[in-house]
Amino acid sequence: MSMMTTTETAKLLGVSSEAVRKMLKTGRLEQAGVAGRAILIDTDSVHRAHRDGKRSGRLWTQRTAWAALAILSGAEATWLSASELWRLRQRLAVLSAAEVHQLARNRAVVHRYRGGESVKQKLSQALAVTGAGALEDPVLANAFGLAAGAGMLEGYAKAGFAGMHARKLGLREDPVGDILIRELGFVQPLEGGKVPVAAIAVDLMDSIYIRERSAGRSKLEALLNAI
Incomplete structure (x- = not known):
């Protein structure tokens, strides 16, 4: 498994080291190991994040992400209003799997x-x-x-x-x-x-x-x- 340091990852993605740590927390990046106190990050996950970052769209909140996943699964998302659900359905109609994965x-x-x-x-x-x-x-x-x-x-x-x-x-x-x-x-x-x-x-x-x-x-x- 190829690995990168936090500093190398931040430089490639054009973000701060703190942002990299947050991406590890949300699962957007995969931690691959440690070297002393340094966190090592799976290179493939870094490159996926780099590719995904080029796609437009602000990340969904947790509630919106789960409403989207519920809609796609044929389930109800009772925590959003009817108007919010309508807009979300319209958005989903034009998104790819990679974009949904990124937004969620x-x-x-x-x-x-x-x-x-x-x-x-x-x-x-x-x-x-x-x-x-x-x-x-x-x-x-x-x-x-x-x-x-x-x-x-x-x-x-x-x-x-x-x-x-x-x-x-x-x-x-x-x-x-x-x-x-x-x-x-x-x-x-x-x-x-x-x-x-x-x-x-x-x-x-x-x-x-x-x-x-x-x-x-x-x-x-x-x-x-x-x-």
Whole structure:
């Protein structure tokens, strides 16, 4: 895996080091390791962010991002007004999968850990599983054209969940860990414990694996074409 420093990343993207750290928090950039006190960032994620940054559009707020993902999944977004939903539908009609993925970057704050299978089992009962973690379901994996059983736990929870359970379960922060927790500031999109299929698609587009990114993009394009 090729890596870049925070300084190199900031220079390439034309942003401050603080902005780079925020992009790591939201998952727009993938942390690949550390060298002393220096954070190392996955080069592929930096180049994706650089390409995406050229596309126009201010990032959606968390509420707008989740409303867009709900609409694309055929679900209701009751937290937006009727006029806001109408405008959002009009916007979605002209966006590509890559643009939706970019605009929805603020949908959650990302935390990554490493833990054993027993820890994953406990956490899986409390998380709304998404992304690579959702591929444990063979039916869902097949819907994305992927093999079942990713071996990774990835899911959504309310803000504060990661810190609390990290202490309880002794989770170790790990930039390439196999437990990825995405925290939301509000829980309406996850009522019922199910993640909208469009959200699973954009989460797969964050993957370090080309096949998963491609599957997420293809599914999201299909959902956009159905609007």
